[in-house]
Amino acid sequence: xxxxxxxxxxxxxxxxxxxxxxxxxxxxxxxxxxxxxxxxxxxxxxxxxxxxxxxxxxxxxxxxxxxxxxxxxxxxxxxxxxxxxxxxxxxxxxxxxxxxxxxxxxxxxxxxxxxxx
Numbered sequence: 001x002x003x004x005x006x007x008x009x010x011x012x013x014x015x016x017x018x019x020x021x022x023x024x025x026x027x028x029x030x031x032x033x034x035x036x037x038x039x040x041x042x043x044x045x046x047x048x049x050x051x052x053x054x055x056x057x058x059x060x061x062x063x064x065x066x067x068x069x070x071x072x073x074x075x076x077x078x079x080x081x082x083x084x085x086x087x088x089x090x091x092x093x094x095x096x097x098x099x100x101x102x103x104x105x106x107x108x109x110x111x112x113x114x115x116x117x
Contacts, residue, residue, distance in 0.1 A: 006115050011037045013107045021103065023096025024079070028088035036082045036089060043074050044108075068105065075101035 014037055018026040026033065051070050052059065059066045076097050082089040091097040 002115055006111055007037070007041060009111045009115070010040060010108055013104055013111070014040065017100045017103045017107075021096050021100045023092035024100045025090050025092075026088060028086050032086045032088060035086065036078070039078050039082060040075070040104075043078055048074055068102075071105040071109075072098060072101040075104050 011033075015033070018024050026036070048071070051074065052067065055066055055070055059070075079089065079091055079097055079100070083091070091100070
């Protein structure tokens with residue numbers, strides 16, 4: 001049950017991010033939006049732990065700051081990949097993409113802290 005709550009909250013975070021940040025556009029239907037959220041869930045469950053493990057020495061040297069960079073890189077990759085699959089997902093430049101990735105990362109982290117599995 002908590003997983004579904006976290007998934008719904010993360011979907012709301014992605015929706016709000018695309019609505020708030022100028023330069024990030026999503027003009028598709030709900031199915032396309034669910035694909036983007038599903039890609040984010042898979043990346044958080046599979047790709048992110050592997051990248052964090054591989055980057056452990058760098059994360060230790062930077063006192064965890066590299067974790068934020070890894071999260072941003074994964075979300076930038078998701079936005080890019082979703083744009084390749086669905087032409088209604090796009091970013092005008094790197095600035096809005098990185099800002100959106102930071103917003104999703106910070107808000108998703110807060111949700112993860114508040115709602116444990």
